[in-house]
Amino acid sequence: MRIYADNAATTKMSRAAIDAMTVCLEEEYGNPSSLYTLGQRAKERLEQARGEIAAVIGAQPGEITITSGGSEADNQALRTGAALGRRAGKTHILSTAFEHHAILHTLKRLEEEGFTVTLLPVHEDGLVRVEELEAAIREDTCLVSVMYANNEIGTIQPIREIGAVCRKHGVLFHTDAVQAVGHVPIDVKAENIDLLSSSAHKFHGPKGIGFLYARKGVRPVPLIEGGAQEGGRRAGTENVAAAAAMAAALKETAGSMAETAPRLRALRDRLIAGLREIPHSALNGDAEKRLPGNVNFCFEGIEGESLLLLLDDRGICASSGSACTSGSLDPSHVLLAIGRVHDVAHGSLRLTLGEDATEEDVDYLIRNVKEVVEYLRGFSPIWRDLIQGKARFIL
Amino acid sequence: MALYSEKVMDHFRNPRNVGVIEDADGVGQVGNAKCGDIMKMYLKIEDDVVTDVKFETFGCGSAIASSSMATELIMGKPLSEVSKLTNKAVAEALDGLPAYKMHCSVLAEEAIQAALEDYYAKHPEKRPA
Numbered sequence: 272m273r274i275y276a277d278n279a280a281t282t283k284m285s286r287a288a289i290d291a292m293t294v295c296l297e298e299e300y301g302n303p304s305s306l307y308t309l310g311q312r313a314k315e316r317l318e319q320a321r322g323e324i325a326a327v328i329g330a331q332p333g334e335i336t337i338t339s340g341g342s343e344a345d346n347q348a349l350r351t352g353a354a355l356g357r358r359a360g361k362t363h364i365l366s367t368a369f370e371h372h373a374i375l376h377t378l379k380r381l382e383e384e385g386f387t388v389t390l391l392p393v394h395e396d397g398l399v400r401v402e403e404l405e406a407a408i409r410e411d412t413c414l415v416s417v418m419y420a421n422n423e424i425g426t427i428q429p430i431r432e433i434g435a436v437c438r439k440h441g442v443l444f445h446t447d448a449v450q451a452v453g454h455v456p457i458d459v460k461a462e463n464i465d466l467l468s469s470s471a472h473k474f475h476g477p478k479g480i481g482f483l484y485a486r487k488g489v490r491p492v493p494l495i496e497g498g499a500q501e502g503g504r505r506a507g508t509e510n511v512a513a514a515a516a517m518a519a520a521l522k523e524t525a526g527s528m529a530e531t532a533p534r535l536r537a538l539r540d541r542l543i544a545g546l547r548e549i550p551h552s553a554l555n556g557d558a559e560k561r562l563p564g565n566v567n568f569c570f571e572g573i574e575g576e577s578l579l580l581l582l583d584d585r586g587i588c589a590s591s592g593s594a595c596t597s598g599s600l601d602p603s604h605v606l607l608a609i610g611r612v613h614d615v616a617h618g619s620l621r622l623t624l625g626e627d628a629t630e631e632d633v634d635y636l637i638r639n640v641k642e643v644v645e646y647l648r649g650f651s652p653i654w655r656d657l658i659q660g661k662a663r664f665i666l
Numbered sequence: 667m668a669l670y671s672e673k674v675m676d677h678f679r680n681p682r683n684v685g686v687i688e689d690a691d692g693v694g695q696v697g698n699a700k701c702g703d704i705m706k707m708y709l710k711i712e713d714d715v716v717t718d719v720k721f722e723t724f725g726c727g728s729a730i731a732s733s734s735m736a737t738e739l740i741m742g743k744p745l746s747e748v749s750k751l752t753n754k755a756v757a758e759a760l761d762g763l764p765a766y767k768m769h770c771s772v773l774a775e776e777a778i779q780a781a782l783e784d785y786y787a788k789h790p791e792k793r794p795a
Binding site for chain 2: 572573574575576577580581584593594595602613614617650651652653654655
C-alpha cells in the first residue's frame with residue numbers, strides 16, 4: 272500500500288497535463304517568436320494557455336505573466352510593489368510572520384535595499400486579523416503581501432477583507448496563492464487582489480512553471496532581462512509545453528473543485544477526528560478555515576523525522592516541520608509563528624490529501640500514525656518524564 | 667541516494683538495547699527538547715565492565731541509530747575502553763552520517779560519558795587515577 276499524502280509539497284501530473292505537454296514537445300515545438308506557421312502555432316498554444324489560466328481566477332489574459340514557478344512569481348510581485356512604492360516615495364511593506372521563504376527572504380533583501388518591513392502575527396489559529404492589518408498600514412506603506420493559504424497548516428486567510436482594506440487605503444495587495452489556486456475558488460477582481468502568485472505543480476501541472484497575475488495598470492518589473500517575451504515582463508524563450516500543461520491541469524482541477532472539495536473536506540475532517548484520538552496531540556491551525564486536504568498535527572514527546580521515516584516504511588509519504596527535516600536547528604517558522612514551542616513543534620506531521628484519496632486511505636493513515644507515535648513515545652525520555660509527572664504536558 | 671546508510675536504517679528500524687535499567691549504576695542524559703534531540707543512557711557495571719546498557723532517545727532517525735550503535739559498541743566492554751568511545755567511532759560503525767547529522771553521534775558519545783561520569787560520582791573509588 273502506498274499513500275501519497277504530501278500534495279502540498281507537490282502533486283502528480285494529471286493525464287490532461289501530460290497529454291498537453293506531449294503534443295507541444297512532439298509536434299508544436301516551434302519558438303513562439305518565430306514568424307512561420309510552426310512558430311505561430313506555438314504562440315497560439317501559449318496564448319490559449321494564458322487565456323485559460325486567466326479565466327480560472329477571473330483575470331484578463333494580458334494580466335498573466337508566465338514564470339518559472341511560485342518562487343519567481345513571489346519575487347517578481349514583491350519587487351514590483353517595491354519599485355512602484357519607491358517611485359511614489361513609499362518604502363514600507365506589510366506582510367506576515369508565516370509567509371513562505373520566497374516572500375520572507377525577498378523581504379529581507381528589500382530591507383537591505385532600504386525598505387522597512389512589518390510582519391504581522393498570525394495568532395494561534397493561523398489567521399491574520401484584518402483589523403490588526405489595517406492598523407499597521409502607514410502613510411508610507413506601498414505593499415501588503417499576505418498568503419492566500421498557508422503551505423504548512425493550510426489556513427485560509429480573509430483575503431477578500433484584506434483586499435478591501437488595501438483598496439480603501441490605496442495600497443497594493445499581493446497574495447501568494449501557491450497553495451490555493453485550483454483548490455479554492457478565487458476571483459481576483461471581487462477580492463481586490465492586485466498581484467497573485469501561483470505554481471503549476473501544486474495543482475497537477477509540471478514543476479518549473481507558474482504564473483504571476485498583475486492587475487492591469489500594475490506593470491511587473493522584469494527580473495530577467497533580454498527579450499520581449501511576455502510583453503517585456505519576463506525575457507527568455509517561453510516554455511510552451513509546460514505552460515500548456517499548466518493550463519490543462521488548472522482547467523481540470525479548478526473545474527472539478529465543486530465536486531472534489533466537499534469530498535476532500537469530509538475526508539480531512541475524518542482524518543483530523545481520528546488523529547485527535549491520540550493523547551497529547553493538537554491540530555495546528557483553524558479546523559474550518561483550512562484547505563480541503565490539509566491536516567497538520569503536533570504530537571508531544573516525539574520528533575518528526577523519525578515519524579516520517581517509519582511512516583515511509585509503511586508506504587506513507589508525509590512531511591514535518593521538525594528541524595531535522597529542514598536541515599536547520601529550528602523547527603518550522605510557521606509553527607513557531609502560531610505559538611507552538613520548540614519542544615512540540617519538532618513533533619509535527621503534515622498530511623495533505625489528493626483528490627483521489629479514499630476513506631480506506633484515511634483509515635490506514637490514522638491507524639499507522641497512531642501506531643508509530645505510540646512506538647516512538649515508548650522509548651522517548653521526554654514522554655517518560657511527562658507520564659511520570661516529572662515534566663508538564665504542553666498539549 | 668538514500669538519506670541514510672543501510673546500517674543507520676537498520677539501527678533506526680530495529681534499535682538494539684532500547685529501554686530502561688531501573689537499578690542502573692550510571693545514568694546520563696544529554697541534549698534538550700528545544701533542539702529536538704535528547705538521549706538517555708543507562709549502564710549496569712560490574713568489576714569495571716559494562717554488563718548491560720539501555721537507552722531512550724527522543725530525536726531523528728540518526729539520533730536513534732547513533733544511540734543504538736553506541737550501546738552495541740560498549741556492551742561487555744571494560745570502562746577503560748568505554749571512556750575512550752568517540753563520536754567518530756559511532757559514526758564510522760554506522761557507515762557514516764550526513765554532515766549535518768554528525769551532532770547525533772556527538773550526543774551518543776556525550777550520553778555515554780555522562781552515564782560513566784554519574785557512575786564515578788557515585789563510586790569515586792572506581793575512578794581511574
